Amino acid sequence: MSANDRPTGQQQTSTAVAESAFLKACRREPVPHTPVWFMRQAGRSLPEYLKLREGIPMLDSCMRPDLVTEITLQPVRRHKVDAAIFFSDIVVPLRAVGVDLDIKPGVGPVIGQPIRTRADLDRLRLLEPDDVTYVTEAVGTLVGELGATPLIGFAGAPFTLASYLVEGGPSRNHEHTKALMYGDPDLWADLLDRLADITAAFLKVQIEAGASAVQLFDSWAGALAPSDYRRSVLPASAKVFDAVAGYGVPRIHFGVGTGELLGLMGEAGADVVGVDWRVPMDEAGRRVGPGRALQGNLDPAVLFAPREAVETKAREVLDAARDLPGHVFNLGHGVLPSTDPDALTRLVEFVHTETAR
Amino acid sequence: MSANDRPTGQQQTSTAVAESAFLKACRREPVPHTPVWFMRQAGRSLPEYLKLREGIPMLDSCMRPDLVTEITLQPVRRHKVDAAIFFSDIVVPLRAVGVDLDIKPGVGPVIGQPIRTRADLDRLRLLEPDDVTYVTEAVGTLVGELGATPLIGFAGAPFTLASYLVEGGPSRNHEHTKALMYGDPDLWADLLDRLADITAAFLKVQIEAGASAVQLFDSWAGALAPSDYRRSVLPASAKVFDAVAGYGVPRIHFGVGTGELLGLMGEAGADVVGVDWRVPMDEAGRRVGPGRALQGNLDPAVLFAPREAVETKAREVLDAARDLPGHVFNLGHGVLPSTDPDALTRLVEFVHTETAR
Numbered sequence: 001m002s003a004n005d006r007p008t009g010q011q012q013t014s015t016a017v018a019e020s021a022f023l024k025a026c027r028r029e030p031v032p033h034t035p036v037w038f039m040r041q042a043g044r045s046l047p048e049y050l051k052l053r054e055g056i057p058m059l060d061s062c063m064r065p066d067l068v069t070e071i072t073l074q075p076v077r078r079h080k081v082d083a084a085i086f087f088s089d090i091v092v093p094l095r096a097v098g099v100d101l102d103i104k105p106g107v108g109p110v111i112g113q114p115i116r117t118r119a120d121l122d123r124l125r126l127l128e129p130d131d132v133t134y135v136t137e138a139v140g141t142l143v144g145e146l147g148a149t150p151l152i153g154f155a156g157a158p159f160t161l162a163s164y165l166v167e168g169g170p171s172r173n174h175e176h177t178k179a180l181m182y183g184d185p186d187l188w189a190d191l192l193d194r195l196a197d198i199t200a201a202f203l204k205v206q207i208e209a210g211a212s213a214v215q216l217f218d219s220w221a222g223a224l225a226p227s228d229y230r231r232s233v234l235p236a237s238a239k240v241f242d243a244v245a246g247y248g249v250p251r252i253h254f255g256v257g258t259g260e261l262l263g264l265m266g267e268a269g270a271d272v273v274g275v276d277w278r279v280p281m282d283e284a285g286r287r288v289g290p291g292r293a294l295q296g297n298l299d300p301a302v303l304f305a306p307r308e309a310v311e312t313k314a315r316e317v318l319d320a321a322r323d324l325p326g327h328v329f330n331l332g333h334g335v336l337p338s339t340d341p342d343a344l345t346r347l348v349e350f351v352h353t354e355t356a357r
Numbered sequence: 358m359s360a361n362d363r364p365t366g367q368q369q370t371s372t373a374v375a376e377s378a379f380l381k382a383c384r385r386e387p388v389p390h391t392p393v394w395f396m397r398q399a400g401r402s403l404p405e406y407l408k409l410r411e412g413i414p415m416l417d418s419c420m421r422p423d424l425v426t427e428i429t430l431q432p433v434r435r436h437k438v439d440a441a442i443f444f445s446d447i448v449v450p451l452r453a454v455g456v457d458l459d460i461k462p463g464v465g466p467v468i469g470q471p472i473r474t475r476a477d478l479d480r481l482r483l484l485e486p487d488d489v490t491y492v493t494e495a496v497g498t499l500v501g502e503l504g505a506t507p508l509i510g511f512a513g514a515p516f517t518l519a520s521y522l523v524e525g526g527p528s529r530n531h532e533h534t535k536a537l538m539y540g541d542p543d544l545w546a547d548l549l550d551r552l553a554d555i556t557a558a559f560l561k562v563q564i565e566a567g568a569s570a571v572q573l574f575d576s577w578a579g580a581l582a583p584s585d586y587r588r589s590v591l592p593a594s595a596k597v598f599d600a601v602a603g604y605g606v607p608r609i610h611f612g613v614g615t616g617e618l619l620g621l622m623g624e625a626g627a628d629v630v631g632v633d634w635r636v637p638m639d640e641a642g643r644r645v646g647p648g649r650a651l652q653g654n655l656d657p658a659v660l661f662a663p664r665e666a667v668e669t670k671a672r673e674v675l676d677a678a679r680d681l682p683g684h685v686f687n688l689g690h691g692v693l694p695s696t697d698p699d700a701l702t703r704l705v706e707f708v709h710t711e712t713a714r
Contacts, residue, residue: 175661182662259616260635277582278617304532305539
């Protein structure tokens with residue numbers, strides 16, 4: 001962002017944000033260039049992030065507005081991406097409503113007391129804006145600092161949150177989660193419904209504080225067959241999207257390994273469907289159908305290859321996305337921790353140059 | 358298997374094997390019932406297996422014909438499955454050609470010196486039958502013991518072996534593997550070609566000793582986009598299938614998360630394409646096309662749900678597979694370690710009863 005395109009007043013800022021390439025692409029309008037951002041751009045691949053986080057546990061950093069602001073801004077400054085993603089973790093709203101949990105380095109979220117019975121669920125209360133004042137504060141500061149760059153709000157989807165709560169931590173096979181889903185469909189539906197309310201409230205806080213878009217991350221949805229997703233998960237994710245529909249901000253929906261679910265993830269109410277690298281963007285467009293933009297989908301592992309190979313693969317993504325109604329360039333999953341940050345910066349520049357109109 | 362249908366001579370045995378429900382389904386012929394076996398049926402979910410393995414490292418157990426025979430037979434005795442799967446590990450042929458590796462409990466295969474350069478590849482020699490006499494011996498004994506039950510031979514596919522060799526162990530993101538694949542396509546192709554020769558030799562040993570079918574496991578292929586699979590992996594897997602085509606035994610091809618690759622995995626030369634639980638069997642049939650049988654695809658996590666739920670989901674699989682030219686019932690991935698063995702036994706009985714003609 002150069003000095004000349006930094007607006008001076010609040011009104012000008014919000015107009016500039018609304019006219020940003022990122023929001024235009026989300027709305028399927030013509031863009032000056034294909035916008036780029038990276039899932040997990042704010043975080044572990046940046047030396048300035050690692051320095052800032054030194055000695056500070058992950059959850060603590062998500063609850064300190066100064067850190068959240070700085071970490072969210074770092075990749076925007078460095079890579080010149082077209083959108084900022086709010087630095088948080090999908091378990092933050094659970095912690096905010098009193099779930100006993102911690103994020104263990106090298107493991108992930110660990111839950112003190114898993115939820116597997118009706119009595120467990122009864123202890124899970126709804127989220128109030130006062131539970132997350134640090135979020136309101138950080139978003140407010142960020143919107144000011146970001147100028148014309150839109151801020152994407154962020155929440156984990158009900159199924160993924162349920163998997164953490166039921167398993168008690170990260171799980172490869174989701175045995176307990178699926179046992180509950182198949183074995184006690186009523187309790188399952190109530191759990192997902194409660195999580196939908198918590199998630200919607202968490203997104204509302206971010207939108208009301210100034211976020212210009214939201215992304216619902218259903219990290220584990222790819223573990224489900226389509227019929228199970230439709231019956232047991234989609235209603236809760238749709239409830240989240242419905243709850244924030246009135247704000248008119250684009251709603252992005254992403255999960256890894258969700259090739260079979262892309263159509264359903266759109267149907268849940270997304271304006272933009274995120275695609276992992278396994279499905280070519282044109283095929284993803286056919287599965288999602290008209291009326292929605294797509295986001296994706298360079299394999300994050302490609303960034304470990306030489307520069308020419310990265311550009312070849314990035315061009316393949318752009319070519320496959322050419323006829324989509326709207327395309328936000330992204331990786332097909334989060335930035336891998338040992339990625340060279342310069343490779344990301346070069347990739348942003350490459351996509352901007354290749355697609356400049 | 359009751360006493361009356363146990364044949365007395367070698368000739369009768371091989372006729373009975375050839376007429377087994379499993380081989381008929383692989384050949385897309387009418388079957389008396391839908392045959393069932395489970396990936397990883399031989400192993401960690403069975404108490405008799407855990408007892409037998411006590412104090413014996415995984416790789417040692419794969420190299421002792423007495424143990425291999427007993428472990429392969431255990432699930433056949435217990436569950437009355439329609440086929441035995443040879444107990445081994447995908448790294449066994451690599452160890453047999455002198456690769457410095459070990460299987461670490463809770464981790465998986467760990468390679469002493471990863472392969473990342475031409476010089477590394479030059480050290481990887483081909484497999485001779487004399488390298489794996491314990492395999493020949495175990496298969497021979499098994500074929501005698503199994504009577505009318507077919508034995509499925511087993512090998513890891515070139516891409517999956519390459520990933521272990523390049524990464525140095527199990528990998529979630531295959532960064533080094535993909536960096537090599539994209540960054541040095543010639544070295545990559547030569548590595549895959551060498552691994553195809555090793556794999557083909559390993560399968561030939563099993564077929565010549567009496568295996569009635571083979572399964573090529575490409576555990577990690579699901580990490581690839583279709584264009585990369587077609588260009589950088591399919592040629593090597595096709596070479597393996599071609600090398601054993603002359604024996605006329607059914608060739609099964611499986612990888613998890615391979616919904617986008619099912620057509621290509623068939624094209625590689627499979628007679629039977631294995632399907633994970635994410636793609637409904639009827640849709641998988643459309644992707645694979647005519648002329649090949651399918652294998653799959655109950656979610657292994659379903660076995661943690663109550664019996665009625667397991668039966669409902671198993672019936673969904675059977676219904677979706679109804680119009681396939683040939684169907685071998687299996688899980689959509691390996692048996693999970695904490696699965697109740699009785700749930701597996703009941704599932705075999707259920708599928709047999711439901712599909713008896």
